[in-house]
Amino acid sequence: MEQREMSLFDHIGELRKRVIIILIFFFVAMIGGMFLAKPLIMYLQSAPEAQELPMNAFKLTDPIRIYMTFAFASAVLLVFPVILYQLWAFISPGLHEKERRVTLSYIPISFFLFLLGISFSYFILFPFIIQFMGRLAEQLNITEQYGINEYFSFLFQITLPFGFLFQLPVVVMFLTRLGIVTPKFLSQVRRYAYFVLLVIAGFITPPELISHLLVTVPLLLLYEFSIWISYIAYRKAKKAEEALEKQENDSSVQ
Template structure:
């Protein structure tokens, strides 16, 4: 059904069905998370960053809290392609078949970028932040006592946002491919975007130049890559719109020809009847 022909109630009902499907799959993913959470926690505890620390549990509930947090994030990761697909299916009924297929192909890349962002922040950013904090403790003659709950919460706080940040190129490409976003706007307001990214990097990194650069430079590169890929998507949108207009013009001409032929046929029939 075309979205233009749906009423508000029908839109809400369709959204409800899609959310219900996402929730069902999320529950199934949670069940799978019960089997994956413990091995993944052990893997993270054996990392170089964690082995250099003595992790403590200050509450009896710390272990179960970490366990369920890990299950939740595993389920979120496993469900993310389903969420993206349902979002795509909800917002693209008015597109042509070719545009639907093209935008549908973005979903695997969005998932890959999400995982890439998490891996990047875990392998590059997180160890540097931990080492910076430990070196600072040594310089200040402070003996840290680190809770395992705080360690994993800090790990999630650093890694998960980068999963979403790394999806920026796909999101902007999607909007540009639909004609919603003009890449020239991104170019025009580049300096404001850079300032926002600079501030965001300062908020999630320690107060030293190197860690700030480790975060800021990839963000700037990601933004420029997003602009470049959005331009490609927007050019394809303009080309598809041009083809659509030509098809509509051809269809209109064919309709006029058919009307003229039909009118001539009627005139001939009237003459013959006389």
Template sequence: MKHATEGQAETPMPVMEHLGELRKRLIYCLIVLVLGLVGGLFGAQPLFDYLVAAAPVENLGLHVFSPWDAIGLYVKFAFIISLIAAIPFTLFQLWAFVRPALGVKEQRATLRYIPGALLMFLVGVAFGYFIVFPMAYIFTESVTASMGLSETYGVTQYFSFLFNIVVPISLLFELPLLILFLTRIGILNPFMLQKMRKVAWFLLILIGVMITPPDVISDLLVAIPLVVLYEISVLLSKIAYRKRLAAREK
């Protein structure tokens, strides 16, 4: 394979070689995910200790209802840690896979997205954990109290509730960089995103409504940031698209 010159892509690979390269990258990602899962087992206990010592669960007694609950919880925590650790490596493998189709300038530009993607994921974790999750928990707690029920939570059910809110939101925070990357490599363009705007808004608002208490304020506090993320994605796509066109004209 020829090396890329400034502003030019490398010579295209044959189809079978392309598929073999994709298979190799996927295997690498799987290996890192498994290694991260093993390493995550050692980090599961400190993370668990931190979360159970923080509000709103600090004054609650969490219970197990099955001999497997504690083991299953360890695996869930390990998977979350593995997911966070694997994000940069997986994105690097994606970049390495499409690199032959990119010019030298595009290769350098898209490689910079990797640390940004990890940062956006962590921002999503913070938004989900410190803003959305407390609202959802307070709402469920108020419904429980209004029905005269006492709170007895299973540790598995509590953390499943937490993860089902935080993880999807964290992944949604990857949207701007993902769209920017796909625009830089020519898969997306701002015109496609503008045509999809109504559908995208509907889906993002629906997600915001589904993971928050059924009151307008809570829905807006989550739905508006998600919609803003999409609009930022469209803006970034426009900038990247113009740069791509300008590079082609030179």
């Protein structure tokens, strides 16, 4: 497939088309999310860390707010692969045929990492934070009485950021294939990246060392893994460029 030049209006029209497709799929997914919301809420309420906490509705609108929040979150999860594909479809006209095939394969990887990040934060990090908060309340002789809206809002605050943070290797791989970043650049800015990740970890976790390390260490390992992924993608991109140049030189000689 040949690359084609697109004007600014063509790009705007293409973007509008992709956004409309996403909104249509999101509307359908939102309907599905309304059916998934109740079983999801019941499942999360049956978790051991949730059963130990007396949760109440402190406002009349808390039940519907929780229900709609879960419906929205379920819709986002369902439509996430569609968003990734539409993003790929928007930028694919500017890529070579081989680059299109390679970047298309990033979509299932990205979705898997999104689920992995949410799973890590829910099954490992979140229970630890809940236990820490419970021990602290007991030491301070505080009776725990939580609203269900606050509980699930805190749950989303912990889990959803990890789903997006775990996209780092895919984003780095994609930017490397486009020639925007290199493994050398990522290594040079490592100290600044570490600082940013430490700040992010500080926002996500409570002011306690162990929980902070539970967030920081995976993020730092994720960054180092991203450098390694960038190195592999960079080598493949260079080989593809050399093969393309050789092919063009051979065709010009003929």
